[in-house]
């Protein structure tokens with residue numbers, strides 16, 4: 001339901017800008033029902049932003065829905081959505097484009113590349129879902145989810161290089177054109193890797209936090225923070 | 228993305244208490260002598276430890292009580308396994324029996340087989356090995372040639388297995404053999420449960436590049452085993468083995484085998500690590516955290532009775548890459564003599580040498596990627 005609404009609204013917004021998103025009241029997604037909001041959780045935010053990351057990557061949807069302290073977390077969802085789309089386009093392309101008398105997807109080298117890409121896409125999806133679970137468990141307190149925000153944004157950042165490279169490689173020249181849709185997700189992915197903290201930024205923060213835990217403490221902290 | 232839904236990891240019971248009890252037990256019972264044994268610890272053989280662990284109720288946890296098991300939920304077992312691996316406990320002796328042979332006997336075995344083998348497995352006293360690979364059948368497992376002919380007295384086995392981890396200390400082998408003469412590829416294969424003290428079996432060590440004796444060659448020369456050695460359905464061996472490999476590929480061992488090295492790196496770096504080391508620790512931690520989420524989700528899917536073949540392969544692929552990358556990256560930035568005697572140096576050397584095997588055992592990287600590609604509908 002929510003996803004269907006988001007898809008319809010974002011489709012309109014991609015032509016006209018933020019107005020349909022504002023009118024649909026997406027800023028009320030996380031506001032509780034007794035305060036007139038939608039009463040959603042971060043799982044809902046994740047789902048909506050994954051769609052936004054594909055449909056309207058250039059609009060400030062994340063900024064509209066969540067407060068500034070949670071923008072890094074929100075960016076992970078945008079990235080997860082865009083990566084899933086880059087992957088879907090790639091699968092579709094290798095199944096239809098023929099060379100040497102066969103679809104590209106029948107060649108083992110291409111299959112192995114797409115398997116690598118699938119792993120990255122799934123990893124980022126898992127990171128986004130685990131981050132959502134943590135945020136919901138701690139009342140969306142960014143400090144209580146600092147470890148997960150750092151780990152998930154860093155993991156998503158690291159996936160960008162692999163995912164964009166393989167997506168473009170298996171597409172060939174058509175994926176490099178302005179007309180074809182691939183760049184509509186790969187360029188935003190490149191941009192989001194720098195936004196809200198690049199790899200080095202989060203690696204330092206996470207590495208220093210873990211240094212404080214100590215070797216054994218790292219495991220104890222990880223186990224205590226989920227399941 | 229279709230088929231990629233994440234399963235919530237939600238074990239029954241008091242998980243925090245389960246962890247606390249086990250950590251308390253380990254503090255009293257885990258041997259502390261050898262730091263290198265704590266890395267890749269599911270290859271560390273220590274029957275005394277296995278027996279004690281079994282007596283404490285941490286082996287055969289998911290088997291039914293009537294066979295000596297703990298009647299626990301698979302996700303409770305998962306929690307125990309990740310704690311054991313994170314602590315580097317020497318679980319190698321009972322590892323394969325507990326992880327896959329026991330569950331497979333429960334699922335496909337006869338009542339007689341269950342009664343005969345499961346109690347010993349749950350005690351941490353009965354050890355098993357996996358007889359799949361042969362000289363001519365590596366990645367191409369369907370090329371298995373070892374043959375078992377049915378006679379009036381039982382099955383007569385001739386042939387050879389290779390790379391069989393732990394055959395030299397195991398009591399039983401679960402072997403994939405050809406039971407239909409002249410059959411081809413994955414038809415006509417069956418699983419036999421073979422007592423390794425049966426006459427006609429010769430086990431020869433193969434020393435690995437680290438100088439360890441972990442794997443073996445096993446020869447079968449007119450070996451006679453009873454009719455009751457057949458596990459499951461004659462001719463369905465391929466299907467049964469595939470199910471077994473799902474148990475093998477997605478567990479926490481796929482990202483916790485090298486945890487001792489990460490812990491030693493963190494300890495060596497101290498509470499105020501220099502930026503290069505902090506950055507490396509951060510990246511390794513993010514990968515480990517992500518892998519844990521993937522592995523838990525896969526375990527939850529398996530526990531829900533579904534087949535996580537592709538998900539399990541994703542865990543193995545990313546986990547192997549993580550664990551092979553880690554020692555290389557540590558070596559690249561930490562100044563540490565090759566033959567140094569700090570914990571960090573010893574673990575680093577041991578894992579640099581051990582890690583090439585990670586993307587070979589349990590299915591090679593290329594085979595695993597092929598399984599993922601099949602799951603994507605490309606093959």
Ligand SMILES: Cc1cc2nc3c(=O)[nH]c(=O)nc-3n(C[C@H](O)[C@H](O)[C@H](O)COP(=O)(O)OP(=O)(O)OC[C@H]3O[C@@H](n4cnc5c(N)ncnc54)[C@H](O)[C@@H]3O)c2cc1C
Pocket residue numbers: 356357358359360361364365366367389390391392393442584587588589590591592593594
């Ligand atoms: C430490 C260790 C423990 C093991 N323990 C056991 C055990 O207990 N029981 C057991 O049965 N086996 C065991 N094995 C064996 C293991 O399962 C095999 O090594 C593995 O299946 C690969 O077979 P192979 O070594 O014959 O390599 P090969 O199959 O000869 O492969 C060599 C290389 O070629 C690649 N390759 C092969 N075919 C293809 C293809 N069609 N397309 C692309 N690339 C291809 C492979 O991916 C690999 O990189 C163990 C192996 C190791 C290293």
